[in-house]
Amino acid sequence: QLQPVESGGGLVQPGGSLTLSCTSSGFTLGYHAIGWFRQVPGKEREGVSCIRSKDNTAFYVDSVKGRFTISRDNAKNRVYLQMKSLKSEDTGVYFCAADGYCDAPPHPDDFSYWGQGTQVTVSS
Numbered sequence: 001q002l003q004p005v006e007s008g009g010g011l012v013q014p015g016g017s018l019t020l021s022c023t024s025s026g027f028t029l030g031y032h033a034i035g036w037f038r039q040v041p042g043k044e045r046e047g048v049s050c051i052r053s054k055d056n057t058a059f060y061v062d063s064v065k066g067r068f069t070i071s072r073d074n075a076k077n078r079v080y081l082q083m084k085s086l087k088s089e090d091t092g093v094y095f096c097a098a099d100g101y102c103d104a105p106p107h108p109d110d111f112s113y114w115g116q117g118t119q120v121t122v123s124s
Helices: none
Strands: 005-007 010-012 018-023 034-039 046-051 058-060 068-073 078-083 092-100 111-114 118-122
Touching: 005 092, 018 034, 018 092, 018 118, 034 068, 034 078, 046 068, 046 078, 046 092, 058 068
Parallel strands: 010 118
Antiparallel strands: 005 018, 018 078, 034 046, 034 092, 046 058, 068 078, 092 111, 092 118
C-alpha cells in the first residue's frame, strides 16, 4: 500500500526524548522526500521537518531547530524523527508523509501520501 506507517509515539515528561519512525510497504522511502507534520485539535496541521531524497538535506520549523533531527536509514526503509528536550507545546499527533517538496519547512499541501499518525504527549 502507498501509505507510510508511523510508530514510536507515547507519553514523555518535559525535557525528555522520543524517536518516531516512519516506514512503508509500498514506498521505497529513499526515493522520496519525506515530511513530518503534527496537529493538535482545533489547529491546522503544521510542518515540522522534511528530508530530501537526493542529498538528505533537511529543513526544520523554527520551533524545533536544535531539538529535533530527521534522518534516513535506506537499508531499513525508514525515516526517523529524533526529538529531544521536549516541551508541552510539542504535544500532538505526528504524521509522516511521502512524495512531496522539501525546499523549506514542509507544507501539508505539498505531500501526497499520509500515514495515520502517532500520538505524542509531553506532560508531567
